[in-house]
Amino acid sequence: MFTSYSAELYPALSAASVSIPQIVLSLVVLAALTAISVVDIRKRRIPDLLNLALLVCGVAALWIVPSADIVSRLIGLFCVSVPLFIFAVAVKHSFGMGDVKLMAAAGFLLGWQHVLTAFAIGTILGGVYGAVMLILRKKSRTDSFAFGPCLAAGIFAALIESLIT
Numbered sequence: 001m002f003t004s005y006s007a008e009l010y011p012a013l014s015a016a017s018v019s020i021p022q023i024v025l026s027l028v029v030l031a032a033l034t035a036i037s038v039v040d041i042r043k044r045r046i047p048d049l050l051n052l053a054l055l056v057c058g059v060a061a062l063w064i065v066p067s068a069d070i071v072s073r074l075i076g077l078f079c080v081s082v083p084l085f086i087f088a089v090a091v092k093h094s095f096g097m098g099d100v101k102l103m104a105a106a107g108f109l110l111g112w113q114h115v116l117t118a119f120a121i122g123t124i125l126g127g128v129y130g131a132v133m134l135i136l137r138k139k140s141r142t143d144s145f146a147f148g149p150c151l152a153a154g155i156f157a158a159l160i161e162s163l164i165t
Helices: 002-015 020-043 048-064 070-079 081-090 097-110 112-135 148-164
Strands: none
Touching (some): 048 070, 048 097
16 A cells, blocks of 8 residues: 555655655655554554654654744644644543644644644545445444544645645
8 A cells, every 4th residue: 555655656746846855754754644544443543653753754854844944843733733632622532632642743744834734634534534424324423433544644635735835
């Protein structure tokens, strides 16, 4: 799965005048997000180590993707994760703490502007998935599902958008 995505991603990013270190960072982020998605689907949790890997990618991005400065990244660390944390505590079974930590790490990776985009994309994807599951009667209104893969897709889309604009 990862190999086919990376084989298609490299030419697309190369054509957009993205540097080799940015391509390598994108592939490492893609690997981390793929692992996060697989584990969340299988076990319904996101391991801290995988969120930490994404945060380390954010530290590397300070030099590799200079479009977002440290202030933007620090704001990004909190601007989605804090409201998500409050919502997760206030509404039982809404979001897991792995989702909160994932968005914090993504915020540092992307900066505040792009983490908002990532969260919006992830939320829309999650809503569409939930609606389809309800329509197909695969889930009921009280069931939950792994939200990490939806967030991961939004994070990767926002990362690519940040590199090509």
